[in-house]
Amino acid sequence: MNTKDKIVVALGGNALGNSPKEQLELVKLTAKPIVDLIEAGHEVILAHGNGPQVGMINLAMSTSAESSSHTPEMPFPECGAMSQGYIGFHLQNAIREELLNRSMQIPVATVITQVIVDKDDPAFKNPTKPIGAFYTKEISEQLVSEKGYTMVEDSGRGFRRVVASPKPIDVAEKETVKTLVENGHVVITVGGGGIPVYKDGNRLIGVPAVIDKDFASAKIAEILDADYLIILTAVEKVAINFGKPDVKWLSQMSISQAYQYIEEGHFAPGSMLPKVQAAIQFASSKKGRKALITSLEKAKEGIDGITGTVVIAE
Numbered sequence: 388m389n390t391k392d393k394i395v396v397a398l399g400g401n402a403l404g405n406s407p408k409e410q411l412e413l414v415k416l417t418a419k420p421i422v423d424l425i426e427a428g429h430e431v432i433l434a435h436g437n438g439p440q441v442g443m444i445n446l447a448m449s450t451s452a453e454s455s456s457h458t459p460e461m462p463f464p465e466c467g468a469m470s471q472g473y474i475g476f477h478l479q480n481a482i483r484e485e486l487l488n489r490s491m492q493i494p495v496a497t498v499i500t501q502v503i504v505d506k507d508d509p510a511f512k513n514p515t516k517p518i519g520a521f522y523t524k525e526i527s528e529q530l531v532s533e534k535g536y537t538m539v540e541d542s543g544r545g546f547r548r549v550v551a552s553p554k555p556i557d558v559a560e561k562e563t564v565k566t567l568v569e570n571g572h573v574v575i576t577v578g579g580g581g582i583p584v585y586k587d588g589n590r591l592i593g594v595p596a597v598i599d600k601d602f603a604s605a606k607i608a609e610i611l612d613a614d615y616l617i618i619l620t621a622v623e624k625v626a627i628n629f630g631k632p633d634v635k636w637l638s639q640m641s642i643s644q645a646y647q648y649i650e651e652g653h654f655a656p657g658s659m660l661p662k663v664q665a666a667i668q669f670a671s672s673k674k675g676r677k678a679l680i681t682s683l684e685k686a687k688e689g690i691d692g693i694t695g696t697v698v699i700a701e
């Protein structure tokens with residue numbers, strides 16, 4: 388990595404936890420590797436997931452709606468907006484505090500960000516994005532019959548609800564984000580992949596979906612002309628034969644190797660597959676751009692080239 392890169396960091400679920408209390412504790416740890424990058428002189432733009440949180444918010448609202456006429460059913464775009472505010476609140480304060488602890492006076496802000504999608508995206512007819520908690524097979528079957536949810540098994544970790552996940556086309560607040568970044572602010576944007584909206588003349592209209600934050604992160608990284616996309620998740624490296632005795636952890640993948648591994652089915656849909664696809668998208672979008680997939684704990688070592696999986700154009 389060059390001494391001063393523009394880096395989009397996409398934070399996975401393990402950076403945030405599953406409750407406000409857990410999140411408040413975890414973001415303190417999350418802030419450290421982020422601030423290490425800023426201290427090293429890089430321009431950092433943060434994106435984050437919201438799968439567990441948006442599922443939790445939506446479920447809480449729908450349960451309440453049944454029991455109380457005072458709580459309306461909360462549509463997904465509004466749930467996404469709430470998740471951006473809730474996560475951004477904790478994350479921006481943790482980063483602000485870590486910066487101040489290191490005597491750095493750098494403004495930090497979360498931009499409530501809308502991401503434009505195609506309202507006719509075929510994804511609306513085929514829900515694939517896992518959200519909310521993990522359930523046993525029995526409870527999952529109950530949720531299908533009682534609530535009409537679509538449920539899938541998620542990477543050997545249990546069953547989860549899936550919702551539509553259209554591809555990001557553009558970021559509505561991109562000029563605001565650019566201006567803040569150019570003026571030295573640390574910006575948290577496209578939280579939870581951004582609030583999905585489509586354009587209708589001058590209006591932006593919310594659609595019930597959850598955009599994948601890995602794709603939205605690659606999109607904002609391209610828009611901002613970033614040098615690096617870093618996807619931080621729960622594993623240190625990407626593997627082929629994941630979960631099998633002959634598992635092989637990868638330090639580097641060329642674009643063509645990555646396509647081949649996708650073809651061979653090595654990356655689970657809804658978890659590692661979108662990360663690898665987003666890494667390919669960004670690394671192949673312009674010469675010199677690199678994507679790195681590693682764990683939050685190993686972020687610093689990954690950035691120093693010691694670990695992680697780097698995706699680069701040939």
Ligand SMILES: Nc1ncnc2c1ncn2[C@@H]1O[C@H](COP(=O)(O)OP(=O)(O)O)[C@@H](O)[C@H]1O
Nearest residue numbers: 399400620621622625626629653654655658659
């Ligand atoms: N081929 C693979 N290599 C590494 N991890 C994989 C692979 N396939 C599936 N996974 C799983 O994908 C998870 C990351 O996806 P997920 O938890 O959905 O991401 P996020 O950090 O964005 O919440 C890993 O922790 C791992 O359990």
Ligand SMILES: NC(=O)OP(=O)(O)O
Nearest residue numbers: 436437438579599600
């Ligand atoms: N929106 C989104 O991609 O969230 P996760 O990363 O938590 O799945």
